[in-house]
Amino acid sequence: MEGKPASERQIFNLSGPLHLTSIDWNNFHHRRSVAASLVQGVYIQERDRQENRRGAQAHASPWWDFFNFQLIRPLVDDVDNSIFGAIYENKSFTSNSSHSAQNAPSYVIAIRGTIIKPATISLDLKLDLMCVRNKLHESYRFQLAMQAVQSIIGVAGTSHIWLTGHSLGSAISLLIGKNVIKTGYSIEAYFFNPPFSTPIEIIKNEKLKRGIHITSSLVKAGVAVATKGRHQKPQQDDPYILLSKWIPFLFVNPADKICSGYIAYFEHRKKLKEIGAGKIERFATWNSIGSSLSTSPENNPEPLHLLPSAYLTVNLSKSPDFKRAHGIHQWWDSNFYGQSELHEYSYCKFFPDIALEKDL
Template sequence: MEENKPASERQVFCLSGPSHLTAVDWNNFNHRRSIAASLVQGVYILERDRQQNRRDDRAHAPPWWDSFGFRLIGPLVDDVDSSIFGAIYEFKSFTSEFNRSAQNAPDYVIAFRGTINKSDTMSRDLKLDIRCVRNRLHESSRFQLAMQAVRSIIDVAGTKSIWLAGHSLGSAISLLVGKNVTKMGYSVEAYLFNPPFSASIEIIKDGKLKDGVRITTSIVKAGLAAAKGRHWSPQPGDTFMSLSKWVPYLFVNPADPICSGYIGYFEHRKKMEELRAGKIERIATLNSLLKSNSEPLHLLLSANLTINLSKSPDFKRAHGIHQWWDPNFDGQSELHEYM
């Protein structure tokens, strides 16, 4: 474990955090995005504090949640490598000039970090990254611990406002938890930063060829569903119905190959509607969802997709968490609903 090593500037809130938020308006989507990303960063710094043995006054993590009126209920610790992979935050019940419209703040936020390329965590994190690609993340103990944490908050808070937030690998955990909780009949708000999109089609560079493959795949899936006599539309009581109403917030960067596949995924759905083939696409999506043993982790029915339009000089910036609270953020948001 590293000790007595100075923190990098990017770990220190007053140097790299959203210090421009001198007053929080919880009705402002940009403020909500920035704070959700900061709470995820708080998990990263919690683990870095642990690795570098920074405690009490030397710890750098607290400002990442204290600054927005949250307190840390507790970290989530991986049972394999003892690393901190998540955190449960509770919003303090107070109003001030800083926290305007505080009644619209979440009561609880459960946040999850992504991969940390340090010896203490890299082996475990990379193994979980591979599980994401293989659609086996649900078999990991880290996911099970995340589900237990969310269920414990639901048991205590009931129908109060609960947010899930995550970045990269943590975003995949948040997405999987959110889908499972939604199927159970609970409502959670999710902020997913750079969520991994695991689909082999994304390796195709030619745009027209990629579109052709997508259309062909949709037609084949719809045909298979018809041949097997599956429902042509969702039936009352199906988990499909609840998932179609869940609208997580997705934040992607087109220069990040890990998450950029979501852009083409939702563009394809729009294109199928424009080609008057929307019914085929909906049946294809339903067919994928019903195959529960191989349901792609990235499969979403509805989402509010935000694309970062700012140029990223390298992969590290395109995939990083810091871009999502940049005061000069230039983004485009679009709601995609499964009708």
């Protein structure tokens, strides 16, 4: 049976980053565009499957071929047989070429987000709900993707691997990254429109939102002091110390309420630091993250958005609607206009007797 034709946004030659005729792997904008395109490659693999597009009719391969990658294998969910992820390999690392591009990844693990189509909507929305409830670690997709990442780490180590995802795929990827940290390693990560666990951004009153953030920090710190003591200090192998060394790249759009909470989250922490209350937030976050990573996640699931550090990029271009604000295409737009800021929180400033490498 002949497959259904693809929309313009699925076809690389019509909507892909054709302006990247030569990739500079030291250029942050190029790296962002490549990572987003490889996630799009996962989306189109699944759409090709759903629409029965094969061979010359399929549209997925240009999304990685253009950047000199090859598909090692798709990640398939056995529950609905959908393609939710992919493992790509840089062809330069499989050839005999002695001039492999510096800083280019040898492998990329990419995970897509929700697809609102009959073949995928049921399970995808169920996983979205698991994300809200902090239960993604129980899902088959997370477990399969985690195994895939571990197998690639065994082959290439973590210094030549990228982890990337969009929306629900960002949530799964972020959880994977946190689990990799527990082994003492960090992995380069690009997360597009990652869901923010706490829906504070629904509130329109800025003063009220700011008050909620401050109150939350004070309550967490107060509870930690009451239950664990004021002078408790993390050790070198403390989960928070390990996680502090990881600086994933987060890409958010202020018009996308699913991910925009990250803007206020890091801005709140920045303001606390400016007024001299940064220790309160670091202490609260350390106890929140430390308790969740050092105990069973089934007993103490912690919102995924809790991160000590991140390199946050905000798209400052106006989005006409939610679909554009949450979409993946914005991240390789040749006219991209955004602002990036490093939010790095070192616990050495709170506990100066603890040595912590800055791994940028």
